[in-house]
Amino acid sequence: MSKIKNCRFCNDELNQFMSFGKMPIANAFITEQEIESEYFFELAPSFCPSCALFQLIEQPDPKMLFHENYAFFAGTSILMQKHFEDLSNKIIEYYDLKPNDLTVEIGNNDGGMVEYLKNKGFNHVGVDPSKNVADAASRKGVNMLNEFFNKETAARIKKEYGEAKIFLAANTLAHIPDINSVFEGIDELLTEDGLFITEDPYLVNLLEKTSYDQIYDEHVFIFNLTAMNNVCKQYDLEVFDVEYLNTAGGSLRYYICRNGKYPQTERLSQCKEKEQTINFYSYKTYMLFKENCEKSKNNLVSLLKKIKNDKATIAGYGATSKSTTIFNYCDIGPELIDYITDTTLTKINKLSPGKHIPIYDYKYFLSNMPEYCYLLAWNHKVEIMEKEKNNYSGKWVTHIPGVKIFE
Numbered sequence: 462m463s464k465i466k467n468c469r470f471c472n473d474e475l476n477q478f479m480s481f482g483k484m485p486i487a488n489a490f491i492t493e494q495e496i497e498s499e500y501f502f503e504l505a506p507s508f509c510p511s512c513a514l515f516q517l518i519e520q521p522d523p524k525m526l527f528h529e530n531y532a533f534f535a536g537t538s539i540l541m542q543k544h545f546e547d548l549s550n551k552i553i554e555y556y557d558l559k560p561n562d563l564t565v566e567i568g569n570n571d572g573g574m575v576e577y578l579k580n581k582g583f584n585h586v587g588v589d590p591s592k593n594v595a596d597a598a599s600r601k602g603v604n605m606l607n608e609f610f611n612k613e614t615a616a617r618i619k620k621e622y623g624e625a626k627i628f629l630a631a632n633t634l635a636h637i638p639d640i641n642s643v644f645e646g647i648d649e650l651l652t653e654d655g656l657f658i659t660e661d662p663y664l665v666n667l668l669e670k671t672s673y674d675q676i677y678d679e680h681v682f683i684f685n686l687t688a689m690n691n692v693c694k695q696y697d698l699e700v701f702d703v704e705y706l707n708t709a710g711g712s713l714r715y716y717i718c719r720n721g722k723y724p725q726t727e728r729l730s731q732c733k734e735k736e737q738t739i740n741f742y743s744y745k746t747y748m749l750f751k752e753n754c755e756k757s758k759n760n761l762v763s764l765l766k767k768i769k770n771d772k773a774t775i776a777g778y779g780a781t782s783k784s785t786t787i788f789n790y791c792d793i794g795p796e797l798i799d800y801i802t803d804t805t806l807t808k809i810n811k812l813s814p815g816k817h818i819p820i821y822d823y824k825y826f827l828s829n830m831p832e833y834c835y836l837l838a839w840n841h842k843v844e845i846m847e848k849e850k851n852n853y854s855g856k857w858v859t860h861i862p863g864v865k866i867f868e
């Protein structure tokens with residue numbers, strides 16, 4: 462796919478403020494034989510000075526990202542499952558969901574919130590373009606459509622199941638380049654008093670933590686409330702509430718309705734106020750982020766080199782998509798990281814994208830404990846620390862919120 466010059470939402474000219482260089486597909490874990498045909502694109506973020514949408518200037522064709530071999534199975538994190546179960550219960554209670562009310566979830570992966578709703582007998586449909594995960598959800602009895610969501614999908618759902626009282630997207634909206642097609646679909650499908658609830662990594666967290674590794678091909682957008690409001694306005698929708706979340710490295714959940722249908726909350730006003738202190742329309746904001754990324758990169762490479770000079774072993778913990786950005790931007794390969802451990806079957810015994818660090822299963826980790834573990838899955842820190850407190854006695858390396866070693 463070629464680079465774009467104009468905003469995917471409002472079509473005004475974008476400002477590119479940095480480049481992370483050539484990047485492979487973040488979730489494309491490969492075999493030795495596939496190295497030669499590995500696909501690269503330029504990972505470079507930009508912002509729209511008109512609508513404040515933070516977006517990539519180039520994204521590989523979504524069909525290359527979401528397909529029959531999609532590597533991410535949401536079921537790998539217990540805390541994330543609990544997080545989604547909590548939201549599905551909240552929807553039932555707060556919004557007084559009736560069994561016949563339809564809930565549609567896009568990007569519901571191998572189950573999602575609609576799986577919990579299904580288990581409780583609620584009307585639901587999941588929509589996911591990646592065949593392997595959509596099939597896994599179908600096998601659990603979730604009503605699934607294995608396709609990309611847009612206005613046409615919405616019209617078909619409406620015909621077959623009726624209008625949606627609840628429309629859900631968790632870590633999905635940021636993945637879809639044609640943002641207008643999703644909003645057109647929501648406009649088509651949502652009941653007059655319907656709710657659109659969406660959550661994604663939050664740009665404010667990303668800028669504050671310098672978590673540049675949240676920038677990778679799938680995240681074509683990193684949202685903030687300012688930009689989300691601008692998009693909603695176009696479709697006579699409005700954000701009436703927001704919720705800060707610790708998930709996915711710091712996310713914002715947006716509660717959206719048709720104009721004036723729900724009262725705006727105090728939390729929303731506070732978030733708006735906070736965002737007014739950051740100028741999302743200005744180059745300066747992003748130049749500071751760029752400088753912080755360079756500092757983080759230099760500190761990380763120095764630290765890993767120092768550890769290696771002392772002849773210690775370093776394993777990466779969690780073959781995350783995020784780590785593809787880190788390793789390729791910082792030029793870190795098997796000379797610094799001995800191996801990466803991960804519990805996902807589709808990643809085990811493959812090589813990391815671009816830098817080709819071997820990925821081994823958890824058993825290997827338990828019998829080949831490294832002296833240092835680089836916490837690549839830092840978004841699951843609480844869960845991982847709990848799991849490893851009696852197993853692993855070595856040191857941890859992190860780059861969030863700053864590069865450091867911790868015990």
Ligand code: TYD
Nearest residue numbers: 537538779780781782783803804805838841
């Ligand atoms: P994820 O949170 O999806 O991050 P990203 O969006 O950057 O890919 O990925 C977490 C990865 O870490 C996933 O491959 C599973 C792995 N993982 C473990 O190996 N062990 C664990 O205990 C946890 C929580 C995750």
